[in-house]
Amino acid sequence: MRETLRTRMGWLHGWAGFLVGLLAVCIFMTGTLSVFDTEITRWMQPENQVPANAPLTGTALNAASSLIHEQQVHGASVFLTLPSARSPTIDVLHYDGRQFVGTLLDPRTGTPVPVRATMGGTFFFSFHYTLLEGTTGTRIVNIVGVILLVAIGSGIVIHIRALVPDIIRLRLSAARLRGWLDAHLLVGVLFLPFTIMIIYTGVLVNVGLILPATPLTDLFVHEKPQTIPASDTRAAPDIPLPLPPLAPLLATARNSLQGRDAGFILFSPDHLSIYASDASGPFLTRDHVDFHLPDGHLLGTTTTPGHIAHTMQVMHGLHYARFACLDLRWLYFVSGLCATAMIASGLVLFLMKRRSRSGHRIGFRVGESLTITTLTGLPVSILAFLWCNRLLPASMVGRDRMEVACFLGIWILCTGHASLCASGRCMNRAWGPQLRLIALLGGGLPVLDILACPRAVYNLPAIHAAIDGTGLLAAVIALSVRRRLEGDGK
Amino acid sequence: MIFFATFLLWLLAFSCHARLHPYRYGFTMLAIREQRMAITGRIAFPTIALALATRMDGVTGVLIWFASLSIAGLCIALWLASRRK
Numbered sequence: 001m002r003e004t005l006r007t008r009m010g011w012l013h014g015w016a017g018f019l020v021g022l023l024a025v026c027i028f029m030t031g032t033l034s035v036f037d038t039e040i041t042r043w044m045q046p047e048n049q050v051p052a053n054a055p056l057t058g059t060a061l062n063a064a065s066s067l068i069h070e071q072q073v074h075g076a077s078v079f080l081t082l083p084s085a086r087s088p089t090i091d092v093l094h095y096d097g098r099q100f101v102g103t104l105l106d107p108r109t110g111t112p113v114p115v116r117a118t119m120g121g122t123f124f125f126s127f128h129y130t131l132l133e134g135t136t137g138t139r140i141v142n143i144v145g146v147i148l149l150v151a152i153g154s155g156i157v158i159h160i161r162a163l164v165p166d167i168i169r170l171r172l173s174a175a176r177l178r179g180w181l182d183a184h185l186l187v188g189v190l191f192l193p194f195t196i197m198i199i200y201t202g203v204l205v206n207v208g209l210i211l212p213a214t215p216l217t218d219l220f221v222h223e224k225p226q227t228i229p230a231s232d233t234r235a236a237p238d239i240p241l242p243l244p245p246l247a248p249l250l251a252t253a254r255n256s257l258q259g260r261d262a263g264f265i266l267f268s269p270d271h272l273s274i275y276a277s278d279a280s281g282p283f284l285t286r287d288h289v290d291f292h293l294p295d296g297h298l299l300g301t302t303t304t305p306g307h308i309a310h311t312m313q314v315m316h317g318l319h320y321a322r323f324a325c326l327d328l329r330w331l332y333f334v335s336g337l338c339a340t341a342m343i344a345s346g347l348v349l350f351l352m353k354r355r356s357r358s359g360h361r362i363g364f365r366v367g368e369s370l371t372i373t374t375l376t377g378l379p380v381s382i383l384a385f386l387w388c389n390r391l392l393p394a395s396m397v398g399r400d401r402m403e404v405a406c407f408l409g410i411w412i413l414c415t416g417h418a419s420l421c422a423s424g425r426c427m428n429r430a431w432g433p434q435l436r437l438i439a440l441l442g443g444g445l446p447v448l449d450i451l452a453c454p455r456a457v458y459n460l461p462a463i464h465a466a467i468d469g470t471g472l473l474a475a476v477i478a479l480s481v482r483r484r485l486e487g488d489g490k
Numbered sequence: 491m492i493f494f495a496t497f498l499l500w501l502l503a504f505s506c507h508a509r510l511h512p513y514r515y516g517f518t519m520l521a522i523r524e525q526r527m528a529i530t531g532r533i534a535f536p537t538i539a540l541a542l543a544t545r546m547d548g549v550t551g552v553l554i555w556f557a558s559l560s561i562a563g564l565c566i567a568l569w570l571a572s573r574r575k
Binding site: 165166167168169170171172173186187190191193194197282314317318323324325327328331334335338 | 493507508511514515549550553554557559560561563564566567568570572574
C-alpha cells in the first residue's frame with residue numbers, strides 16, 4: 001500500500017514538478033533578484049550618487065511640495081516616496097501605465113538628480129509576479145504556486161523515510177543520475193522551510209485572484225454602475241490646493257504611527273495621507289495618517305486591527321522582506337538561489353530519467369529545449385538586460401523599452417537556438433554555447449561596469465561589487481557546469 | 491553576528507547527526523557513551539541556537555535560525571562529499 005502511494009506520488013511529483021517547474025524557475029530566479037530590486041535600480045542609474053542616509057531637510061521637502069503642486073496643476077496624479085536606508089532620494093512619481101516614473105530629488109538640497117530612463121530592478125519584480133502579463137500573469141503565478149506546493153507535498157511523501165537520516169547526504173562520486181538526485185534532495189530538504197514559506201506567503205499575497213472572497217454566485221451577476229447619492233457628492237476643486245509644509249506633518253505622523261517612519265505620501269484633492277514605511281517591521285501594513293488640505297490639520301489615523309488582518313500583514317511582510325536588514329536580505333537571496341537550483345535540478349532529473357526511453361520522441365525534445373531555454377536562456381537575457389543598460393546611450397528616448405525589448409529578444413533567440421538543436425537531435429550542443437554566453441556576459445559585467453561608470457563604482461562600491469560579483473558567480477557556475485557536461489560527453 | 495553563532499551551532503548539530511549515522515557518512519561506529527553525547531548535542535545545539543536567535547527578534551530570529559540550518563547543512567554536506575570523493 002505504501003509502495004503504491006509512493007509510486008503515485010512519484011508520478012505526481014515528476015509531472016506536476018516538470019510542467020510548472022519551467023515557469024517556477026523563471027518566477028524564483030526573478031524573485032531572488034527582486035530581493036535587491038532597489039539596489040539593482042541604483043546600479044542601473046549610475047548618475048544617482050546620493051549617499052545612503054543623507055539627511056532629509058525641510059528645503060528638500062518644500063522643493064518636493066512645489067514640484068508635486070506643479071504636476072497636479074498639469075493634471076498628473078503623483079505621489080511621493082521618502083528617503084530610506086536603501087533608496088536615499090525623494091521620489092516624486094506617477095504611473096505611466098507600465099511602471100512608476102518621475103523625478104528624483106536630493107534629500108539634502110531638493111535639487112533634481114538627472115538619471116537615465118531605465119526599468120531598473122522593478123522589471124524583475126514585475127516579471128516575478130506578473131510574468132509581464134498583468135492580472136492574468138499574476139493568476140498564472142498563483143496557480144503555479146499552488147501546484148508547486150502539491151509537488152513539494154508529494155516529494156516529501158516519496159522521501160519521508162530518508163528525510164532526516166539523509167539530510168546532509170551528497171554523493172558526488174556516485175553515478176551521474178544518483179549525484180543529481182542527491183543534489184536535488186539535499187537542496188530540497190535543507191531549504192524546505194524557506195521554500196514552503198516563500199511559496200505559501202506568495203500565494204496568499206494575491207490569493208483573491210484565484211479564490212475570490214465574494215460568493216461564486218456574485219460572479220454571474222452583472223455589475224451595475226454605482227450611483228452616488230447626490231448629498232454625498234463633494235465637488236473637488238478644479239485647481240489643486242497648495243500643500244502645507246511637509247516636515248511638521250511628518251513629525252506628527254511619526255508620533256501617530258507609534259514612532260514608525262513614514263514611507264510614502266498620497267495626495268487627494270482635499271487631504272493627504274502619510275503611510276508607515278514597509279521597512280518599519282515584519283507586519284506590512286497600510287496604516288496611515290490623514291491631514292486636511294490646505295491647512296494641514298490632523299484628520300485621523302487609520303490602522304487595521306484584528307487577528308486576521310495581522311496574520312495577512314505578517315504574510316505580506318515575510319514574502320516582501322522589506323523589513324529585513326541587509327544580512328537577512330542576503331539570506332533570502334542565497335535561499336532563493338538554492339530554491340531555484342532545487343527546481344532546476346528537478347527539471348534536469350526528470351529529463352535524465354526519461355532520455356533512454358523517450359529521447360527520440362518529439363515531446364521529449366520540446367521539453368528539453370524548453371528546459372534549456374529556461375535554465376540557460378533566462379540568465380543570458382537577464383545579463384543582456386544589464387549589459388544593455390550600460391551600452392545604450394543614457395539620453396536615448398525610450399531606452400527603458402529598449403532594455404525590455406533586448407531582454408525578450410535575446411530570450412527568443414535562445415529559445416530558437418535550443419529548438420534548432422532539438423530538431424537536429426544534438427541537444428547536448430545546445431547547452432554549451434548558452435553556458436559559454438552566460439560566462440562571457442557574467443564575467444564581462446564587472447569590466448563593462450568599471451569602464452562605463454568608473455565614478456559610480458568608486459562612490460558606491462558595495463552595490464557595484466555585489467551586482468558585478470553576482471555576474472561573476474553566474475559565470476563561474478556556468479563554466480563549471482559546462483566542464484562537467486564536457487566530461488560526461490567524453 | 492547572531493547568524494554566525496546559530497550557523498556554528500547548526501554545524502555542531504549536523505556533525506553529531508553525521509556521527510550518529512556512521513555507515514551513511516563513512517565514519518567509524520561510536521561507543522554507547524559517545525552516541526548518547528551525540529544525541530544530546532543533536533537536540534541541544536539547535537535548541538540553544540533557536541533561543542539565541544529568538545532573543546534578538548521574534549520573526550527575524552526564526553528566519554535566521556532556518557537560514558542558518560540550511561546553509562550549515564549545505565556546508566557540512568559539501569565537506570562530507572569532498573571527504574568521501
